Amino acid sequence: MMKKLLVVITGLSAMIAVSFAITRCESQPEAKYVFYFIGDGMGVNQVRGTEIYNTTMGLSPEEAKLSFTDFPVQGIMCSYSGTSYVTDSAAAGTALATGIKARNDQVGLNVEEKPHASLLDIAAEQGYKSAIVSNVAANHATPTVFFAHQTNRKDYEDITRQTLEANTNFLAGASLIDEKDNAPFGERWIENAKEYGWSVFRNSSEAAASDSDKVLLLGDTLARETLRYAIDCHEGDIKLKDYTSAAIEYLERKAPEKFFMMIEGGHIDYALHNNDLASSFVEINDMDESVKLALEFYKRHPKETLIVVVADHETGGLNLGGYNSYELHMENIIHQRSSIESLTSQLRHLRATGQGSWERVKALLQEQLGLWGPVEVTPEEEKMLRTTYQRSFIEGRDNRVISLYADNERLAYDAIMLITKKAYITWGTMTHTGAPVPYYVMGVGAESFADVRDNTHIPQRIAKLMGGSLPRTE
Ligand SMILES: [Zn+2]
Incomplete structure (x- = not known):
């Protein structure tokens, strides 16, 4: 009798184990809400330097920390492009948006110049609404890698047309660079934008409250290509956080089931190209304000939210130290x-x-x-x-x-x-370097990023958590 019972129990547990395995296999985690942050030029020294800067400013250890440096999964990845160990933002962005290596200066194309699908295409295909947000121009390299395919990132006539065709619901940037008429930035395109179905806003709250399925949010003056540097901002100036907050409010209302957002801290790179250290640190803090908004959202949806923070490349060859000394001031x-x-x-x-x-x-x-x-x-x-x-x-x-x-x-x-x-800080260059860059991940499926070693792996992992797959030619 005992023996018979043991056989039944063993058989039952085997069945349970099998059905459990099937259930687990079927319930691959799904990221319903995806926040993808790209800190342009934000190498590991820039991140660590910002925290030292904050500490030196007198902030408590907790306040001085960037919110994302505590994320449970983090690592270092290569950023080289399809044509150089030192990538530009177009090729690095393409890798981060599509999962393929591209030529420097090219957007959304592989090295054979074939167009590839991006995370925005995966979002559309899987029924996610989406937002693309940047504090530089909406048609600059990093935003456009998600929706454009171009052999020259600076062909703004063609890139802007592709920007207006972008398959996204909420596009926010300081301007639309116009090489024909360099200032103001974007006036010429606003009428065209309306023809392409966009509702155009210059005010974040109005954009956040819009019922339109296509919201284009641009800077309030269009006198600048980018938003004001965070270090120069006065009370009331628009910051990246305002755009991010508007995009979250809009998507939470319009797409309560699932959404994908890319937020670029593009101005970090502008400061680094100038070797303007304090400005770059304040820009990183500024992007972190947007990451904190994503973390607040995460707290409301902890089992369904994925937050990924990456850098596209390192800019400046920044060293926290120099002059053969063991000092930093x-x-x-x-x-x-x-x-x-x-x-x-x-x-x-x-x-x-x-x-x-x-x-x-x-x-x-x-x-x-x-x-x-x-x-x-x-x-x-x-x-x-x-x-x-x-x-x-x-x-x-x-x-x-x-x-x-x-x-x-x-x-x-x-x-x-x-x-x-x-301060005993030294720079190697006013352009980019081939230094490996950091990534930080938390939320649903974060563990699948633990083996990321290359920038192309990031969108591949995100796509999978959204139910799709990359790379994929269009
Ligand atoms: Zn750059």
């Missing part, structure tokens, strides 16, 4: 109040209005960077700044420092390089 950076772009325009304003005396310029550098105040200036350093002032600011010789996105005043650059040097 972030206290020399924390008094910076303006981006190099704003400092440049303040200096140019002084010169244009006949107020460019050394005393006045010195007072500006003191107020905006803390020089001759909390940041000590030696007589040799003052001599160096004074020489730059005389040669570039007064005599107009070698007075511009041109980076990928800006044309800055030499004196602003030299003064910012001085505080950077005093």
